[in-house]
Amino acid sequence: MRLENKVTVITGAGSGIGAAIARAFVAEGARTALLDVNLPAAEELAAELGGDAAAFEADVTELDQLKAAADAVSERFGGIDALVNNAGIRIVKSFLDHTEEDWRRILDVNLTGQFLAAKAVVPHLITRGKGKVVNVASIAGIGGRPNRVAYVAAKFGIVGLTRALAMDLSANNICVNALCPSMIASPLNISLAEDGEIGPQWAKDNLARRWGRPEDVAKVAVFLASDDADYVTGSEYRVDGGEATGLIRAGEMTI
Numbered sequence: 001m002r003l004e005n006k007v008t009v010i011t012g013a014g015s016g017i018g019a020a021i022a023r024a025f026v027a028e029g030a031r032t033a034l035l036d037v038n039l040p041a042a043e044e045l046a047a048e049l050g051g052d053a054a055a056f057e058a059d060v061t062e063l064d065q066l067k068a069a070a071d072a073v074s075e076r077f078g079g080i081d082a083l084v085n086n087a088g089i090r091i092v093k094s095f096l097d098h099t100e101e102d103w104r105r106i107l108d109v110n111l112t113g114q115f116l117a118a119k120a121v122v123p124h125l126i127t128r129g130k131g132k133v134v135n136v137a138s139i140a141g142i143g144g145r146p147n148r149v150a151y152v153a154a155k156f157g158i159v160g161l162t163r164a165l166a167m168d169l170s171a172n173n174i175c176v177n178a179l180c181p182s183m184i185a186s187p188l189n190i191s192l193a194e195d196g197e198i199g200p201q202w203a204k205d206n207l208a209r210r211w212g213r214p215e216d217v218a219k220v221a222v223f224l225a226s227d228d229a230d231y232v233t234g235s236e237y238r239v240d241g242g243e244a245t246g247l248i249r250a251g252e253m254t255i
């Protein structure tokens with residue numbers, strides 16, 4: 001069990017990738033706090049996972065809520081060893097249709113939310129003398145994507161936050177890394193995965209020739225939260241079936 005005796009905190013754990021990470025962490029022996037703005041969703045999953053999981057309500061844009069949740073987790077499970085910054089939202093529309101409100105909301109939840117959750121949880125990791133922070137970015141954090149100006153800017157910001165935080169927390173023995181998933185068939189985009197035309201078409205856009213699953217991301221999160229990753233920090237891990245590996249021109253590969 002790779003996370004035995006570890007206490008982990010996952011934001012946005014009530015759905016999709018966060019829920020898969022929570023399942024994998026508990027299976028690997030971690031006691032896991034499921035933070036979500038959607039408390040009923042987190043509670044339902046906690047009930048399924050049993051005594052090693054507990055749900056806490058927290059909006060990642062609210063530092064007070066995050067601090068209260070982190071303190072409650074630490075009290076309940078006895079300290080904290082790892083934070084997974086996973087909560088995120090997406091707005092898909094052209095630049096011309098993006099409003100100032102859209103931009104601020106995406107930056108607030110997706111980027112500032114990770115900074116604030118780190119502010120709330122890192123002091124607990126420092127107390128431990130060791131820790132792991134895993135920030136869920138995206139391949140939209142290493143390359144542009146159409147109709148997602150705010151989302152792409154936030155995800156690039158997460159990669160920058162990850163590298164800078166890795167430096168600042170190195171003296172505290174805390175490793176900070178980013179996960180960059182591609183198209184994962186989570187509730188966020190299940191309608192695309194299940195679309196008769198787009199689903200099979202987009203499945204061909206990567207070297208694994210299928211859509212990613214939340215479990216694919218969870219497996220890498222387990223590694224990055226574990227002691228196996230003690231010599232890994234400031235890195236981005238793509239979980240994209242090789243999609244962002246390089247340019248393939250039409251007709252160069254037949255699949």
Ligand SMILES: NC(=O)c1ccc[n+]([C@@H]2O[C@H](COP(=O)([O-])OP(=O)(O)OC[C@H]3O[C@@H](n4cnc5c(N)ncnc54)[C@H](O)[C@@H]3O)[C@@H](O)[C@H]2O)c1
Nearest residue numbers: 012014015016017037038059060087088138183184186188
């Ligand atoms: N699904 C994909 O293809 C994909 C690809 C790359 C990156 N990602 C990233 O993975 C992360 C999880 O995405 P998902 O597909 O599982 O989405 P999801 O919509 O299935 O789950 C997101 C969870 O975050 C929670 N949440 C939203 N706003 C919150 C807030 N302000 N405070 C606390 N919790 C909040 C939601 O309640 C939900 O439980 C996001 O950061 C997303 O950008 C997803």
